[in-house]
Amino acid sequence: MAINTTDLGLIARVAHLSKRYGTGQGTVTALDDISIGIRRGEFTAIMGPSGSGKSTLMHIMAGLDSASSGQVWLGDTEISGMADSQLTVLRRRRVGFVFQSFNLVPTLDVMANIMLPFELDGRNPTAKEQAWVDHLIASLGLLNRLGHRPHELSGGQQQRVAIARALGTRPDLVFADEPTGALDSRTGREVLALLATAAREYDQSIAMVTHDPIAASHADRILFLADGRVVDDRQRASAEEISRIMLGMESAL
């Protein structure tokens, strides 16, 4: 099936995606025939109760895990069925990650952490890319921290370094996995505002997995998963509305 995701305004798409773990009676269906698209330039939150399949969906869309059946596209590239070596290169060039635990390299300073995706790709940034990285560093307030190691920074500062690293190569899609999970609420709000700004001002597509209604309320769109299926799809919602939807989902389980 040839699908041009770009024509659909989508940066990523899954069709009839299922993921099963184990075999026989012990089989767990983590994702059950999901078909969704992530829209280009949007900040999308993926929400759902514990065990609903959020991380599994994100890992498969990011090429970190394989599907049991169904198809997965990043841009116009079908990644389902790709060899691991191809996936590694694709992730390096076209995907950015922001994790709850920041995942910075402790022995590298801030500048080296931010430049790591270029380093891993075995190349120097072009002048235009370096200007973009410099802009990110300045706008994320990291200019006077460039020589520091991660342990010398606060949690919020470390997450800002991780965001600069994720946006630096202008990836097709940034995946954020509970990016505010390790931060206090005020610092968490700042990080969410930065992600929302990246989508609005830089047209950066972002998919964020979270179980926090306040975090999801910063997103342009919220996909709700329950039991491995998409059960709701909203364009913006308040934290209160999201909590109500989540409560309804949990009582229906």
Ligand SMILES: Nc1ncnc2c1ncn2[C@@H]1O[C@H](COP(=O)(O)OP(=O)(O)OP(=O)(O)O)[C@@H](O)[C@H]1O
């Ligand atoms: N490697 C694995 N082996 C077996 N089962 C797994 C594996 N990974 C996930 N699962 C199961 O798949 C289902 C979905 O898990 P997943 O981690 O995607 O949920 P989640 O919504 O991200 O949960 P949480 O919010 O608790 O992180 C769960 O029932 C989980 O136990």
